[in-house]
Amino acid sequence: MDWMLDPASEEPLFRQIARHFEECIFTGTYPPGSPLPTERLLAAQLQVNRSTITEAYAELRASGLIHSRQGSGTRVSEHLWGVAQRQPNWFAYTNGGTFIPTQPLVKRIREATARPGIIAFNGGEMNPELFPHHELQETMHTLPLTRLLGYLPPEGDPALRLSLCDYMREEHGIVATPDQILITSGAQQALHLITQCLLSPGDAIALEGPSYMYSLGVFPSAGLRLFRLPVDADGLEPEQVIQLYRKHKIKLVITNPTYQNPTGTVLSLKRRKRLLAVCEEIRIPVIEDEAYGALRLDDAPPPLPTLVSLNKGNGLVVHIGSFSKTVAPGLRIGWVVAPPSVISRMADAKKEIDHGTSTLSQQLLTAFLQKADWRGHVQQLKTALTRRRDLMRQALSDHVGDKATWNHPKGGYSIWCQLKKTIADQDLIEKAIAHGVLFMPGTIYGAEPGFIRLSYACPAESEIVEGIRRLGRML
Structure with a gap:
């Protein structure tokens, strides 16, 4: 066989093999009804495990391009066009689309x-052993089911947004009104809405490096270009924002300033203020992901003010929070604090995507936050x-x-x-x-x-x- 596998490719070996045979079938190298090499022979020719060939052939069978019969081996489907009309080529579909597959x-x-x-x-x-099982179970029993079966406004349950205003003011010094809050299905949906509503394919954004956001498919899938902001013991370096803006015309900065994932760093107060000053000067927004901000361990110093509270309502910062890290990830409750015009734009998109975050989860969390012992x-x-x-x-x-x-x-x-x-x-x-x-x-x-x-x-x-x-x- 003249064709060779590419071991350096990120594409799995079995998919490389399946793709190669798919091309050979459609170009007529293997016409309808023709036999394919046995799994043992092909494994020897390509110098791979036989299980790799088994996976590749299974992929081709699932697409309807080949079939196997005991005694006659594996062959190209005799009625290929008929199969193509009745069954989609899922191999081609799953290697298409705009969303980048998981690494x-x-x-x-x-x-x-x-x-x-x-x-x-x-x-x-x-770990589930850290969830407030008993408290949530008790709270659940107090909720009347009649209120939990319909849609809520796409911005979120008004009672939950009001509770969040109290929570953020008391815990983080953030002053916000309900019309500045959007309830999302976790912090990651908030990031997805930002890419869809505030950015366009080809835009450049700045991320901390390293950052868990680098691992997410949501940014490259939206056609965005990612540029690295170096991180040291005091967090990201604000002066690098200016350099990236001049060189790549970045449209915004995304930061995880408190207990950054994965490095655990905390952006110093001096750098927080400088970052805001830099972004105000070049007129680009800051996306502040505070998913871990509430998880200050017992020997930690007092918390630093959030970027959105330092900005004092000037509309430079979009703040993202989540209860996935403090209550339970399965509730899928996050939120965004932003100027009302941004909230309105994102809520409009969210209504088209999912008609709003789960009514049950929102009202369960609202009742939980109103309990005296949730803190x-x-x-x-x-x-x-x-x-x-x-x-x-x-x-x-x-x-x-x-x-x-x-x-x-x-x-x-x-x-x-x-x-x-x-x-x-x-x-x-x-x-x-x-x-x-x-x-x-x-x-x-x-x-x-x-x-x-x-x-x-x-x-x-x-x-x-x-x-x-x-x-x-x-x-």
Whole structure:
């Protein structure tokens, strides 16, 4: 066979093989009814495992291009045009569309998370043992079902938006009115609405590097160009915003200023003020993602003011918040604070997308926020996260030792580690899976090779020490 696989491609090998045979069938190299090589022969010719060929042939069978019969092998469908008219070519469809597929390494990690016995430090959500099960169950019993079965305004439940005004003022010093708030299905929908309503394909935006937002498909799928803002111990460097604006005409800056994911850094007060001054000067907005802002651990200094509160209502900052990190991710409740004209534009798009965030989730959360003890849950959560962080750091000292260095986060969900020896991500993850432990490589977030993110919120507390012990053995 003259055709060769491309091992360096991000496209999986089985899909490269399926795509090649699909092209051969449509161009007539393999006419209807002609036999295909046996799986064993093709595996030998291409020097791959036979299971790879099995997957490729399964993809072609699913598209209706080939069929297999016992005793006669695998052949191109005799009535190819008829098949094409009756059944869509899903292989072509799933490799099309505008949304960028999940990176193969991320898919590999997600699939491995479901394996029995794996200790997962890779997740971006808290373990279910940290959810306020009892409190939410009690609250649920107080809600009359008759109010929960219809649509709410696309901007969100008026009662929830009013409660959020009180919450943000008391907890974060943010002064907002209900018409400045949009309820979203989590913080990620807020980012999606921003890309769809405020930006156009080809626009350039600035992100922290590394940043979890770098790993999201929502930005490249919208045709946006991403440019990196370097991060050090004090957060992003505001002067770099000016350079990126002059060079690439960036349209906005997106930052995760408090307990940044994945590095855990906090943007200093001096840099917060300078960032606002720079963006005001060049007249571009700042998107502030404060998903972790409420998760200040027990030994952390007092919180810094949010960017939106420092801006004092001047309309420069779009603020994003979420209850996924403090209450429960399954509620899918986030919110946006922005000028009313921006909220109106995004609410119009949201109505077209989903008719509004779940009525049940909104009213459950509204009732929960009105309970006197809900802040007690958040304090218990922060204490539990502090205990877990300390447990992980001690385990790293005991079992990883001089193989890595790591930070001491003051909030959030994770520890950011730098390995002393750089190992290719694919090899690192396959070895980790073999040792029964998982984490996220830093390159997923746009970091240089050699960094990993370890979540202490994701596994059960009883698994943390054993998981780090496995990590140490693997390294």
